[in-house]
Amino acid sequence: MIKQDHNDPLDLIFSKALEGRVLFKNHKALQSDFVPNHLPFRNNQLSSIGQILAPILHSSKPSNLLIYGKTGTGKTAATKHVIAKLFETAQNKKIYSKFVYCNARMSGTEYRTLAELASNIGLSVPFTGLAVTEVLSRIQQFMKKNSLKVVLVIDEIDYLVKAYGDNLLYDITTSSDKISPGFLSLIGISNDLQFKEQLGARVQSRLSEEELVFPPYSAEELRTILTERASIALNPGSYTNAAIGLCAALSGSEHGDARRAVDLLRIAGEIAEREASECLEERHVRIALQKIDQDRVSEALKTLPIHSKIVLLAALYSSKADPTHSSSGTVYDKYCDLCKRTGLEALTTRRVSGLLTELDTLGLVSATVVNYGRYGRTKKINPEISMESATKVFETDDTMKLLLLPLH
Numbered sequence: 184m185i186k187q188d189h190n191d192p193l194d195l196i197f198s199k200a201l202e203g204r205v206l207f208k209n210h211k212a213l214q215s216d217f218v219p220n221h222l223p224f225r226n227n228q229l230s231s232i233g234q235i236l237a238p239i240l241h242s243s244k245p246s247n248l249l250i251y252g253k254t255g256t257g258k259t260a261a262t263k264h265v266i267a268k269l270f271e272t273a274q275n276k277k278i279y280s281k282f283v284y285c286n287a288r289m290s291g292t293e294y295r296t297l298a299e300l301a302s303n304i305g306l307s308v309p310f311t312g313l314a315v316t317e318v319l320s321r322i323q324q325f326m327k328k329n330s331l332k333v334v335l336v337i338d339e340i341d342y343l344v345k346a347y348g349d350n351l352l353y354d355i356t357t358s359s360d361k362i363s364p365g366f367l368s369l370i371g372i373s374n375d376l377q378f379k380e381q382l383g384a385r386v387q388s389r390l391s392e393e394e395l396v397f398p399p400y401s402a403e404e405l406r407t408i409l410t411e412r413a414s415i416a417l418n419p420g421s422y423t424n425a426a427i428g429l430c431a432a433l434s435g436s437e438h439g440d441a442r443r444a445v446d447l448l449r450i451a452g453e454i455a456e457r458e459a460s461e462c463l464e465e466r467h468v469r470i471a472l473q474k475i476d477q478d479r480v481s482e483a484l485k486t487l488p489i490h491s492k493i494v495l496l497a498a499l500y501s502s503k504a505d506p507t508h509s510s511s512g513t514v515y516d517k518y519c520d521l522c523k524r525t526g527l528e529a530l531t532t533r534r535v536s537g538l539l540t541e542l543d544t545l546g547l548v549s550a551t552v553v554n555y556g557r558y559g560r561t562k563k564i565n566p567e568i569s570m571e572s573a574t575k576v577f578e579t580d581d582t583m584k585l586l587l588l589p590l591h
């Protein structure tokens with residue numbers, strides 16, 4: 184037997200782990216892909232999806248459906264919930280139909296989305312190599328031959344359309360002759376409210392035979408949702424109502440986003456557990472909020488084009504040197520210095536001014552126009568993020584790393 188040394192921090196960690204998780208009784212229930220059995224405030228949407236898909240129970244083709252609403256409004260959870268229930272009912276009644284769910288952002292390409300559909304209906308296609316139209320036509324032939332009745336859900340469908348246009352959706356929604364006596368109904372889900380405008384008129388009317396909008400949740404609704412979720416995921420007495428309320432309030436008003444609320448609660452729980460606290464409290468939620476916001480900033484920074492990164496760093500330097508007089512002019516001068524150091528050719532003031540407006544939209548800088556009467560106007564520029572959070576991300580970028588070093 185290994186001797187336990189009470190001063191050894193590892194012993195403490197492992198013995199705590201052996202005791203089991205103090206706060207969580209079901210950690211999975213706070214992960215974002217968890218589908219709860221009960222979805223409060225979504226009765227109307229659940230019934231609508233149910234009604235639209237019900238014809239499949241007497242072997243008729245359900246209408247195509249377009250679902251949209253902001254992130255975290257329950258679109259994925261509600262759709263999966265209805266599909267699971269429908270699948271169960273169909274099986275019990277020995278009705279042979281297939282329900283296929285895929286996420287376009289995860290699959291990444293048209294080809295992989297179709298390959299997923301193929302494998303789910305029992306048709307094997309090579310991993311790569313065929314033309315997309317060829318894969319679709321094999322699927323259609325296979326469905327015809329076997330009279331397959333399929334409901335296909337493409338979640339985050341806007342990713343496909345942004346990357347490839349709407350030709351595939353056109354082909355899918357016009358394929359009934361090629362599949363009959365089988366059929367394929369399509370449910371498209373989009374987080375992007377403007378998605379419909381990116382579709383051509385012919386696809387628009389075919390895909391949105393039926394349409395469903397998921398509105399954002401209020402803070403009060405989020406509190407109810409979260410209270411239910413906490414009772415599944417956390418041990419009784421291991422969290423305060425105030426902590427739940429704070430998660431709801433921080434995800435309500437501005438966002439209406441249940442994913443953010445659930446994420447906040449999970450991360451706060453992990454922080455409390457790591458601290459070996461016996462109770463999840465408001466202060467844990469506040470630390471979790473900082474972490475979530477830092478993650479959001481890092482994500483936004485990572486994907487910026489190089490000139491925007493340099494402009495942002497110039498804004499940070501300019502504001503550090505003199506916060507009250509940091510303007511589009513001082514930022515531009517700094518930006519030109521930085522470009523020289525990287526060997527990149529500087530963009531014009533006009534382009535940089537455009538990039539500053541974009542950074543403002545992303546919430547990374549604030550750009551306010553100040554009028555100096557007859558001396559003209561200028562834009563006051565100050566960063567909305569700290570040098571530390573920018574440095575964390577820029578250190579991992581080869582070009583930007585050089586610009587973090589002090590000038591000699």
Ligand SMILES: Nc1ncnc2c1ncn2[C@@H]1O[C@H](COP(=O)(O)OP(=O)(O)O)[C@@H](O)[C@H]1O
Nearest residue numbers: 215217222223254255256257258259260441442
């Ligand atoms: N009405 C609800 N009741 C319980 N949990 C919900 C509800 N709406 C959303 N959630 C939960 O919030 C998270 C995000 O929901 P999701 O369906 O993924 O949103 P969307 O697909 O609209 O972005 C998931 O963990 C989900 O289980």
Ligand SMILES: [Mg+2]
Nearest residue numbers: 258259260338
């Ligand atoms: Mg979703």
